[in-house]
Amino acid sequence: MSASHDHDHDHDHSELSETELRVRALETVLTEKGYVDPAALDLLIETYETKVGPRNGARVVARAWTDPAYRARLLADATAAIAEFGFTGRQGEHVVAVENTPRLHNMVVCTLCSCYPWPVLGLPPVWYKSAPYRSRAVKDPRGVLADFGVTLPDDVVIRVWDSTAEIRYLVLPQRPDGTADWSEERLADLVTRDSMIGTGLARSPQDPA
């Protein structure tokens, strides 16, 4: 139970400690009743804090950029193509990859809750689950992109994918210019989480990490 990431944000202190006490009480009751094994809880947390995250998706994207046959498999059946890396399962049972082009930009949202492709991106960031993103992505995606400091040319069409069932979407961003001789491993460093949601672009070689 590391506390290394704990910080307060803007939450009210007393409310937060009330919730803290409640979660602790709940875990105690559930453990006493034999419904949960605290060691399993630790492993669940460790898995999503250290093993499953956007680095997985970055490897998938980098391979699609360098291997045309893999790109074709990814666009035809993303679930199977992603499973080639061993990334499978919970909240990624049915994945569709959508490809950005010079004329088309894809953005993914879940207006009803927080659906997100866990095996390739990990758990969603707070903003993805927030009311501002969920309300505005389907209507004003350029405004959302502006919040991320991204401006697209006027002739780019934006397609928004609302994840309302159990299909999860992964955006295949455009490969940055000036990377023709780059290896798959180096390219993966340019693939940001936001570029795979569609609220950002892949980094260019000149951008600081």
Add this chain to the structure above:
Amino acid sequence: MDGAHDMGGVAGFGPVEPERDEPVFHADWERRAFALTLAMGKPGGWTIDMSRFARENRPPADYLVMSYYQIWLAGLERLMAERDLVQPDEIAAGRALHPASPRPALSRDEVAPVLARGAPTTRPAQAPARFAPGDRVRARDLTTPAHTRLPAYVRGHVGVVDLMHGCHVFADASAAGAGEAPQWLYTVRFDARELWGDDTTAGAVSVDAWESYLEPLDGEGGRHK
């Protein structure tokens, strides 16, 4: 249900605020609430659709002020109370007060295989698909106090079937405890102006819609009726 969770197109929430170098969790209680929710899926036996309904089905004012993991926690408490697994007096006391039913916990060894397997929702087709890619369809104007995954902003609007995903467990039935009742699932693409008039910067917006959410346009039929 027409609740505060159905946010597509709602005005006034302000800008999106990305957090630089955001941690996976922002407090230790979030870690535990997340893990408790995942782990309780096994002894609890509820479906993901029941979980979603337990989270969204609360007064709009409450939904909007609660943080994401507070909503998860409240949903978990409700699911457990409904099944007599844990009662509010036990959470208040911080210890078990009522007998436990024999429901095995998720063990540490099961975590990796359970996560890797997930819970695929595809099922064998019971009937031919009513629609095919390219068909124009209207999202039905459904309202229900129960769980549904047809967002309000597309109801009554005309779109085009873009993708077919096979037959999937029907969320509305699954949330209600009415079994899986699988239906064909489609991605339906709407021209953004059909949804919002000129007040949009999107080109197209799609939702994933089960077959019963959709109706053929008059005179165009459904090809396989």
